[in-house]
Amino acid sequence: MTMISLLAAVSFVLSFLEFPVPLSPSFARMDLSDFPALVGAMTMGPWAGVLVELVKNLLGLLSTSTGGVGELANFLMGGAMVYLAGMIYYKNHRPAWLACLTGAIGMAIMAAVTNYFILLPLFETFMPLDALIASFAEFIPFIHTKLDVVLWNAIPFNLLKGLGIALVTLVVYPKLTPVLRGTNKGR
Numbered sequence: 001m002t003m004i005s006l007l008a009a010v011s012f013v014l015s016f017l018e019f020p021v022p023l024s025p026s027f028a029r030m031d032l033s034d035f036p037a038l039v040g041a042m043t044m045g046p047w048a049g050v051l052v053e054l055v056k057n058l059l060g061l062l063s064t065s066t067g068g069v070g071e072l073a074n075f076l077m078g079g080a081m082v083y084l085a086g087m088i089y090y091k092n093h094r095p096a097w098l099a100c101l102t103g104a105i106g107m108a109i110m111a112a113v114t115n116y117f118i119l120l121p122l123f124e125t126f127m128p129l130d131a132l133i134a135s136f137a138e139f140i141p142f143i144h145t146k147l148d149v150v151l152w153n154a155i156p157f158n159l160l161k162g163l164g165i166a167l168v169t170l171v172v173y174p175k176l177t178p179v180l181r182g183t184n185k186g187r
Helices: 002-014 035-044 046-063 069-091 096-123 129-137 146-180
Strands: none
Touching: 002 035, 002 046, 035 046, 035 069, 035 096, 035 146, 046 069, 069 096, 069 146, 096 129, 096 146, 129 146
């Protein structure tokens, strides 16, 4: 439980280090806060990664500007990624690259389903759907419908985010493994 708490705290801090995403409105920002959860899933199992995601997003509710919708989105997409990757790597002992790639694809699929059926309707409580679609159309002119937002922004954005997190994980994870598993002798 200590390691999950530590990873959740690091994840929460990383959530504040955001950067803009090309071809997206200003509220669509990317961060690497799913990286510690992915490390947790690969080290301690898929549910550990999901728990890191849950704690990070519950902490995020303390400073939210999205009424919890952003935190719900982050939990659903990040949870899908880390659960799938943890199942493939930790439970089924498959290669890390395959786990991370599958997790990134799972994140994009979860983004499609949840944005269309849950998140965009929830965002309508803050902004009319036409205005929301127009904010995306400023950057991608052929976006005219809710489905267009999902197909041309939500899926590519989350696939890009998932692949970025996967790349960072594949580079850093081998160096962290001895520390996280408690086999770091004398270092």
